[in-house]
Amino acid sequence: MTDLATPVWFITGCSTGFGREIARLILERGWRVVATARKPEQLQDLVAGHDDRALALKLDVTDKQSVAEAVAAARAKFGRIDVLVNNAGYGYLAAIEEGEDEGIRAQFETNVFGLIELTKAVLPHMRAQGSGHIVNFSSIGGLVSFAATGYYHATKYAVEGLSESLSIEGAPLGIKVTVVEPGPFRTDWAGRSIIESPTVIDDYAETAGKRREQTRERSGTQAGDPVRGSEAVITAVCSDNPPLHLLLGKPALDLAYAKLDSLRKEFDTWKDVTLGADFPAA
Numbered sequence: 001m002t003d004l005a006t007p008v009w010f011i012t013g014c015s016t017g018f019g020r021e022i023a024r025l026i027l028e029r030g031w032r033v034v035a036t037a038r039k040p041e042q043l044q045d046l047v048a049g050h051d052d053r054a055l056a057l058k059l060d061v062t063d064k065q066s067v068a069e070a071v072a073a074a075r076a077k078f079g080r081i082d083v084l085v086n087n088a089g090y091g092y093l094a095a096i097e098e099g100e101d102e103g104i105r106a107q108f109e110t111n112v113f114g115l116i117e118l119t120k121a122v123l124p125h126m127r128a129q130g131s132g133h134i135v136n137f138s139s140i141g142g143l144v145s146f147a148a149t150g151y152y153h154a155t156k157y158a159v160e161g162l163s164e165s166l167s168i169e170g171a172p173l174g175i176k177v178t179v180v181e182p183g184p185f186r187t188d189w190a191g192r193s194i195i196e197s198p199t200v201i202d203d204y205a206e207t208a209g210k211r212r213e214q215t216r217e218r219s220g221t222q223a224g225d226p227v228r229g230s231e232a233v234i235t236a237v238c239s240d241n242p243p244l245h246l247l248l249g250k251p252a253l254d255l256a257y258a259k260l261d262s263l264r265k266e267f268d269t270w271k272d273v274t275l276g277a278d279f280p281a282a
Helices: 017-028 040-047 064-078 101-129 150-173 202-218 226-238 250-269 271-275
Strands: 008-011 032-037 054-058 083-086 132-137 175-182 245-248
Touching: 008 017, 008 064, 017 032, 017 040, 017 226, 032 040, 032 064, 040 054, 054 064, 064 101, 083 101, 101 132, 101 150, 101 175, 132 150, 132 226, 150 175, 175 226, 175 250, 226 245, 245 250, 250 271
Parallel strands: 008 032, 008 083, 032 054, 083 132, 132 175, 175 245
Antiparallel strands: none
């Protein structure tokens, strides 16, 4: 991270969850924060008493003008942006066949295209500084898939791929990238923030239907602590060698290892067929 005594963190989705906790912890450290949300009035208690170090802004990541105005306001206040945390996003429950066009596209607009828009708005300033760190919130659902969240997975797999490419492009310019992959945490993700398709097809009752029920039932009892998770994100960003991938919580780690084992087993099983697809060696 930049060696400034009070780095500037620009964070999206600060009304609840990880965004709010990271912003709060940054202010506790005496650093500067640009806290954003679609309803900035929800941020007033967060920034109260920190007028010199905190800026609460209205931001709709799906609105290009809103993004441009927020980035301009941040730079007008603090002169720079050292860390961008792309946290805004939400879940969508539906079997693939149950997914409705409007809901699917809306999720991609926030989870993928909004993240891209804000990243592109901040990159020129980080390039000019010769430093910066972009933190993109993905999910264990960016590595492992389940029934009922296929469209959410699709957005997070997109964030994974984009983040990896950005890390390669940004490294020579002093710009670091970390993609955060939380498991289940006690945020609003599985509660009031999640959206469900109103279409329900009985044939998916034992797969997507059951997962919908499980997601609702576990809201508020997840293993992950948003405060400890946010501390982990800050620790990673502040390290001398920050990770490209940061898993959060034991469930995420267990699922990721299981996915690695499954992939290796499948690759090995089909190795001969895979190698047979090349032209024969001369």
